[in-house]
Amino acid sequence: MSVIRKRILIEGSIQGVGCRPFLYTAATKLGLTGSVWNDTGGVTMEVQGLSDKVAQFQSILDTPDKLPSLMQIAACRMEEIPLVPHEKGFIINQSACNPSHEITQVTVDTAVCRDCLREMLDSNDPRYRYPFINCTNCGPRYSIIQKVPYDRSNTTMASFEMCNMCRTQYTNTGDRRFHAQPVACPNCGPQITLADNKGNITEEESDRCIQTAAAMLREGKILGIKGIGGFHLAVNALDEGAVVRLRKRKLRDHKPFAMMARTLETIRRYSIVDVVAERLLRSPQSPIVLLPKRPFPTETGQCLIASSVAPGTNCFGFMLCYAPLHHLLFSEEGIDVMVMTSANLSDEPLICDNKQAIERLRDVADAFLMHNRDIFRQVDDSVLHVIDGNQALLRRARGYVPSPILLEKRGSKDIFAAGADLKNTFCLVKGRQLILSEHIGDLADGHVFRHYKRSVPHLEQLYHIGPQCIAHDLHPTYLSTQFARSLPAEQYIAIQHHWAHVASVLSEHRYQKQVIGLVADGTGYGTDGAIWGCECLIASMREFRRFGRLRYYPHAGGDHAAKEAIRPLMGLLRTIIDGPSYLEKYDELIRSVEPDEERRRIVAEQIEKNVNTVPTSSLGRLFDAIAAILGLGIYNHFEAQLPMALEASIIENVSDTYPVGVEMDFGETWILDFRGILEGVLEDRRHKMDLGRIAARFHNSIAEGFLQMAIQARELNSLNTVALSGGVFCNRYLANRLIDLLKSEKFIVLWPRHVPVNDGGIALGQAAIAMHQADYTTR
Numbered sequence: 001m002s003v004i005r006k007r008i009l010i011e012g013s014i015q016g017v018g019c020r021p022f023l024y025t026a027a028t029k030l031g032l033t034g035s036v037w038n039d040t041g042g043v044t045m046e047v048q049g050l051s052d053k054v055a056q057f058q059s060i061l062d063t064p065d066k067l068p069s070l071m072q073i074a075a076c077r078m079e080e081i082p083l084v085p086h087e088k089g090f091i092i093n094q095s096a097c098n099p100s101h102e103i104t105q106v107t108v109d110t111a112v113c114r115d116c117l118r119e120m121l122d123s124n125d126p127r128y129r130y131p132f133i134n135c136t137n138c139g140p141r142y143s144i145i146q147k148v149p150y151d152r153s154n155t156t157m158a159s160f161e162m163c164n165m166c167r168t169q170y171t172n173t174g175d176r177r178f179h180a181q182p183v184a185c186p187n188c189g190p191q192i193t194l195a196d197n198k199g200n201i202t203e204e205e206s207d208r209c210i211q212t213a214a215a216m217l218r219e220g221k222i223l224g225i226k227g228i229g230g231f232h233l234a235v236n237a238l239d240e241g242a243v244v245r246l247r248k249r250k251l252r253d254h255k256p257f258a259m260m261a262r263t264l265e266t267i268r269r270y271s272i273v274d275v276v277a278e279r280l281l282r283s284p285q286s287p288i289v290l291l292p293k294r295p296f297p298t299e300t301g302q303c304l305i306a307s308s309v310a311p312g313t314n315c316f317g318f319m320l321c322y323a324p325l326h327h328l329l330f331s332e333e334g335i336d337v338m339v340m341t342s343a344n345l346s347d348e349p350l351i352c353d354n355k356q357a358i359e360r361l362r363d364v365a366d367a368f369l370m371h372n373r374d375i376f377r378q379v380d381d382s383v384l385h386v387i388d389g390n391q392a393l394l395r396r397a398r399g400y401v402p403s404p405i406l407l408e409k410r411g412s413k414d415i416f417a418a419g420a421d422l423k424n425t426f427c428l429v430k431g432r433q434l435i436l437s438e439h440i441g442d443l444a445d446g447h448v449f450r451h452y453k454r455s456v457p458h459l460e461q462l463y464h465i466g467p468q469c470i471a472h473d474l475h476p477t478y479l480s481t482q483f484a485r486s487l488p489a490e491q492y493i494a495i496q497h498h499w500a501h502v503a504s505v506l507s508e509h510r511y512q513k514q515v516i517g518l519v520a521d522g523t524g525y526g527t528d529g530a531i532w533g534c535e536c537l538i539a540s541m542r543e544f545r546r547f548g549r550l551r552y553y554p555h556a557g558g559d560h561a562a563k564e565a566i567r568p569l570m571g572l573l574r575t576i577i578d579g580p581s582y583l584e585k586y587d588e589l590i591r592s593v594e595p596d597e598e599r600r601r602i603v604a605e606q607i608e609k610n611v612n613t614v615p616t617s618s619l620g621r622l623f624d625a626i627a628a629i630l631g632l633g634i635y636n637h638f639e640a641q642l643p644m645a646l647e648a649s650i651i652e653n654v655s656d657t658y659p660v661g662v663e664m665d666f667g668e669t670w671i672l673d674f675r676g677i678l679e680g681v682l683e684d685r686r687h688k689m690d691l692g693r694i695a696a697r698f699h700n701s702i703a704e705g706f707l708q709m710a711i712q713a714r715e716l717n718s719l720n721t722v723a724l725s726g727g728v729f730c731n732r733y734l735a736n737r738l739i740d741l742l743k744s745e746k747f748i749v750l751w752p753r754h755v756p757v758n759d760g761g762i763a764l765g766q767a768a769i770a771m772h773q774a775d776y777t778t779r
Contacts, residue, residue: 285399
């Protein structure tokens with residue numbers, strides 16, 4: 001049998017996950033010689049030995065179940081090379097840096113693993129109760145890396161000199177901590193401290209810090225707790241007074257808070273946890289999962305969770321402990337369920353720096369549980385829910401970023417895609433990697449916009465990307481558009497908002513053909529100057545055309561219309577009656593939504609005189625208006641507050657709908673007519689029908705309208721694949737019902753699982769379209 005030598009280049013999530021020691025062990029067991037090393041492109045290795053042994057080694061790489069838990073191979077290229085005479089053994093070489101290569105995938109931050117937890121709770125272990133225990137299978141990665149390759153010297157752990165024990169484990173190829181870059185112990189690693197809200201250190205010994213912090217939480221105090229990607233603000237979730245104080249101090253009066261629980265069994269007391277949700281909660285990514293609230297019969301008592309945690313919704317956002325510090329804190333008596341919300345004011349960026357936390361949050365937190373391991377990249381908690389029996393991301397951040405979306409073909413240019421202004425993320429393209437950033441936030445906030453402008457060059461530097469092509473939204477006044485146009489590049493591509501929504505789904509599914517794209521959101525700048533928001537597109541990565549839309553209605557007041565329900569409501573009512581007489585017919589309703597006569601007059605005048613008013617097909621604003629009609633609220637204090645309240649009010653087992661039709665408009669565009677739905681809601685409301693039944697009938701009608709639109713698109717375009725996207729589909733009831741309806745009519749449904757369906761996925765779609773546009777232009 002012949003002796004051969006092969007060079008193997010591996011791409012994927014392979015640095016900082018135990019890849020090299022795994023390859024070393026596998027090669028050694030097979031009697032192969034050679035070497036392995038990290039470089040900027042991934043992991044490169046050379047193996048030499050009998051051809052059947054080399055083939056066995058290759059089969060190991062092709063079997064995901066045989067790989068370390070966090071190791072994911074995206075591509076593996078092999079070539080036969082000349083033998084190296086007299087080579088003895090297999091070695092792990094120092095990392096190499098070659099910026100001309102496509103940069104390897106940077107590994108995500110993950111929850112502490114079971115092995116480390118077991119050691120942390122073992123009184124005989126050197127890392128007993130150490131809040132920063134980690135190994136190659138768990139711990140911080142993306143939040144501490146400053147540049148690639150992923151070596152300790154390139155992370156914020158560089159300032160911590162390893163002790164003899166840690167160094168021995170770090171250099172031992174058979175150890176679980178071999179080349180675990182954040183490896184540390186109580187003798188040489190980061191430490192926690194407890195400080196008051198003026199920054200004075202009150203405790204330094206680790207256990208005393210944790211015990212005192214737990215006592216403060218039990219007393220109803222608010223704590224700033226530094227984790228993996230930044231600070232949380234924490235209070236006892238069972239203490240109504242503490243939660244109300246947190247809302248007042250944080251300037252967050254209405255938006256639901258996320259919670260962290262001691263155990264899965266604790267979560268089950270308050271929420272319904274199915275098999276998919278349990279898998280997500282227990283996963284290494286350890287995200288926040290939105291779970292239906294468990295009903296509490298009056299005879300058995302009420303839910304103990306403070307009512308101010310998640311008012312006006314039908315779900316709780318729960319996560320399990322994921323950092324060692326969390327586990328130690330929750331092991332203290334009386335720490336069972338805690339509000340753990342991002343440490344910031346209102347919607348500002350997450351705070352990750354100790355000094356900044358004390359300066360910015362001294363009037364919010366009563367004390368700070370901090371540590372001295374720097375966070376290089378602040379990363380929020382990810383948020384998911386379950387749609388169609390599988391995960392669906394709402395906020396893509398810790399645990400998922402910066403894992404790229406991989407396309408089949410490599411792009412010809414480096415690309416920067418600026419994203420949207422709401423729920424902003426941005427995207428970079430390197431080769432066939434689409435690298436979507438962590439959640440940035442709403443760019444209208446000055447702090448968030450400055451964070452955005454800092455984050456772009458940081459990620460470009462990490463991946464050695466110099467964009468030649470820049471993609472941005474079609475809307476000329478978007479801050480993201482203006483920022484994109486200020487950057488130097490060879491090519492700029494403006495991309496319609498809803499086309500980008502569809503393309504984000506296509507890129508995740510690596511789907512190259514045309515689809516029927518059903519997109520529903522609040523606002524998006526249309527090619528006709530109108531505000532789009534409920535669209536049926538015939539689209540691919542290369543082009544799109546508008547097949548159908550919601551009937552236009554007047555959108556008065558610009559951005560104010562996304563907050564004040566009276567604006568879309570009056571615009572919608574105006575479409576039922578031709579002329580201002582609608583004001584008289586619906587006077588009682590309009591007054592109940594907007595008591596101020598002058599404000600009513602201004603909106604009516606804007607609509608009649610077409611002042612600061614544009615036509616819109618926004619489905620999001622229709623949801624706002626229906627919520628107001630049902631008396632569920634009149635103002636969106638945070639995005640989609642009214643639609644969330646509308647969804648929460650739905651009662652089960654309602655299948656009927658209001659009249660809904662799809663008709664041709666002047667031989668050009670198909671129109672989903674909402675007027676029958678709106679009139680039906682008004683009539684049922686007048687007859688005092690149960691609000692939950694009206695809400696269910698409304699949702700069912702919208703789903704039926706989308707189905708009819710898709711059927712027309714299929715018949716006229718010979719297409720059978722539907723892609724769903726847009727923020728309205730964050731609505732679990734609507735998304736699940738529409739997917740069921742489409743499948744019952746034998747449609748193939750593409751739904752995003754790894755990228756947010758809301759504007760958090762826009763940048764990915766922009767990047768994917770730009771790749772194809774840039775390639776087409778180049779050729």
